[in-house]
Amino acid sequence: MAFLFDVSSGNILLDADFKPLVGGIEMSNLLDPSKGSASISAFAGSLGYIPPEYAYTMQVTAPGNVYNYSAVLLEILTTRLPVDEAFGEGIYLVKWVHSAPARGETPEQILDARLSTVSFAWRKEMLSALKA
Template sequence: MQPVGFVIYKDVALLLHHYIPNGTLAQLLHKSSHETEYKPDWPPRLSIAIGVAEGLAFLHHSAVIHLDISLANVMLDSNFKPLLGEIEISKLLHPSRGIASISAVTGSFGYIPPEYAYTMQVTAPGNVFSYGVILLEILTTRLPVDEGLGEDVDLVRWVHIAPTRGDTPEQILDARLSTVSFTWRREMLAALKVALLCTNSVPAQRPKMKKVVEMLQEIKQS
């Protein structure tokens, strides 16, 4: 999202943006059925996931790290095209070290990379982790922190340990979508593999956002 103006009055500073008619991706996916008539099926969700990935890849190409990647900061325009919000809350990477220091852990609960708590440094792989959480939400329609997942189990851990529970894909993915067609199921499983790569506990093993875009576009084109 690009600001179109600003207002400064006494101790208040406001950024002005164009009105976003479809709200946030969080509202779209997690509102109850009586609050909204539109629930996106798989193809629009995949397009949204690609759009968010492209936005992050663009920021990383400019050495900018977003400090609060979450569904609440993904805005949807009149055509449900995603726009990254709160890009003003960001850090420039050190040109040679590829990191930026922070004085306190920043981000939304459930999206914060585990390494931020002990390194106190934000990185591109940290953004990739947060994006992976968004992709898991798109695939499962579950909240990143949900009591229904089990005690002390967030969405990332719940998905990663699914094989040990013996869960079928339909028990992980949003079965309302994965059971519609074999094509959708195949694409969702492929996207799930991308999400698992993004949420790897080892930052160095996570793909770059540019690679994430390429993998998701291949899924869409196939």
């Protein structure tokens, strides 16, 4: 059995040494990997962190956990909220980042400049995470 978790930045806390602690994560649905996916009849999850296949078809898959994590990581790298009116209607952070080249923006331009300019090493790591 596999679980689809509702991961969002609101579930990640920092301790006194700024080490992340994950807490308060809800299981959105129980999946049977032998079937590949499962249908649900109720909407669950945090807007901006929900995998597209879940939001549009109500079909959940195990890779949804990766999508949740990716949205949190992009939120950290860009310091933008997962849902922002500036992205346009129906566009969330993940899609906004993926569409940067079409808007003529480079990966360096979508990173938070306050973080990426701290050091070359930080910038290199941030770009590496963004391109992964």
